[in-house]
Amino acid sequence: MKTRAAVATAPQTDLEIRDVELDAPRADELQVRIVASGVCHTDAIVRDQWYPVPLPSVLGHEGAGIVEAVGSDVQGFKAGDKVVLGPAYCGRCEQCLAGHPMFCVNFYDRNFGGGRADGSKSFSDGSGEISSHFFGQSSFAEHTNVVASGAVKVPDDAPLDLLGPLGCGIMTGSGAVLNVLQPQPGSSVAVFGTGAVGMAGMLAAKAAGATTIIMVDIVPERLEFAKELGATHTVNSKETDPVEAIKEITGGGVEYALDTTGVPPVFAQMTKSLATRGHGALVGAAKLGTEAPFDIGTLLLSGIKISMVVEGDAVPQEFIPRLIALHAAGTFPFDRLTKSYAFEDINQAFADSANGTTLKPIIVF
Template sequence: MKTRAAISKAPHEPLVIEEVEVDEPRSDEVRVRVVASGICHTDAIIRDQWYPVPQPVVLGHEGAGIVEQVGAEVTGLEVGDKVVLGPSFCGQCEQCLSGHPMYCTNFYDQNFGVRRTDGSTAFSAADGTPVGSHFFGQSSFAEHTNVVARSIVKVADDAPLDLLGPLGCGIMTGAGAVLNVLRPEAGGSIAVFGTGAVGMAGMLAAKAAGVSTIIMVDIVDERLKFAEELGATHVVNSQSADPVEAIKDITGAGVDYALDTTGVPAVFSQMTKSLGIRGHGALVGAAKLGTEAQFDIGTLLLSGINVSMVIEGDAVPKEFIPRLISLHQQGLFPFDKLTKTYGFDEINTAFDDSAKGATLKPIITY
């Protein structure tokens, strides 16, 4: 069948909306009519080739939609089901089998290979040229797409699909880093570096977990004010104050937990130094391959801190996404306040607004 898709053709260039041919879903795939898709920082850095992903390619990895066709070997999904699309994983390696599919041994090929394992793509241009597909198993910047079934999460018939897509990556990453990795105790303290959608999701998760001291760090006063409105107890503008000193002034000895959503080396170092004794910090911010950060092993040796590198919130999507939906329904995780909706034809405007910080979490609706 034919469908419209937003294609990334060159680094730093706008996506181009064109009609493409979609092939038949394989036996382990499902064809989904995409209702909406979030835009994530990862889409932008892949467009700009921070990671060597072949172009042309259809990006998008925060999709939500309705099942239109089911492969012969797929179970548990039917035509008409509402679904949220998560990252891809092999389901067979040691990490997948031990409950950590976001650390799948084959994660890079599954999510950044933009080909099936047999080398084929789901999309092709009008002249028959292959167009990369299966980005994070889904390539959701298309009105219709073929998705690896194991990464699909079925949701309720009344689920708001125009909102839920970001639960498949950005929101899951921030919230999962807090709830699945840091696992803060009620009454504890946390510092979150970065007030983008991932950082705000981490903050909302910390609040839902009962953390009593929530410190947000950023350089944009408007974002920090918004963080206070959503539940931050303290904010620090790191351009006007040393965040490590400010955090220790607030807590007395450093925070119990910390989250770096920026991927900026200097910020990562600040995060490690802001932790109290036996504190636990997590990095989720993506940086270019080969990026290094200073880590003061001489001073920090005595602190007993832990630092975790976290992908996709170390989540099991079929368990964690329904958990976040439940928290949202209870009013405990209002991630909808982070979003703004754009039409498909406005996709490049949405990318620009996200890059400028004008929108925390853009969602494209089809």
């Protein structure tokens, strides 16, 4: 069928909206009409080739839409179903079977491989094939073929123009907190980076009952907004040493911390700001090969734990409905992070995300 898609062609270059051909969905796929798609920092770094997804490519991995066709092997979906799209996973490897599909041993190939497992690509135009199946979905398109394992059915009255970011950015921050760090009521949490991922982590910490929530960033407006959304303390790490500030606020160190920046010195600050036997998690993405300083001499005695977390270590089919329920209950107001853009304005959405004016852009088709 014919559709329109935003195509990434080269690093640091605007996406091009093109008329493209979409092939038929395979037996394990759904064809989905995308209603809206979030823009994540990961789309920008893949456009810029930090991860070598073959270009040209249709990116986008926070899609929400309506099922239009169902592959012959797919169960549990029918045309007309509303879906939020998460990453693809194989469902059969030891990590998937152990309940950790975001650590699927085939995760990289399925989500960053540039096409299906058999090497085919869904999109093409006069200039040739265009990479598809980014995070199993390539949602910067009016229609796309998605791996059914990544799709999450949501209620008929679900607001699709809002929910796409639950499939990545919002799930990542909130899942790292709720599934991995698991702060107890009354505990202390520090979040480095107040982008959409960090703010989602903050809202989750609040929902979990953490009573000291410290947000660290270098952009004053974002820190102010974090306070408005429920942070108890903010630290501008351009002006103040965040390790000292966190130790002072918490009386010695924070119990749980999240690094959403992927900046090596910030990761080091996170490890040093933790309390004895504290737990820190990294979700911020860095170029492959990036190393961060880690004081193994001093920190041995601290008993701290560090986790590397993909997509909040969630099972999207279980976790996304819980986030929708928390949002409906008013305890997870992630809609406050979002701003809508028309498809034609997708490059403005990328620019506003990069320069910090919009936390979570959502492209509405």
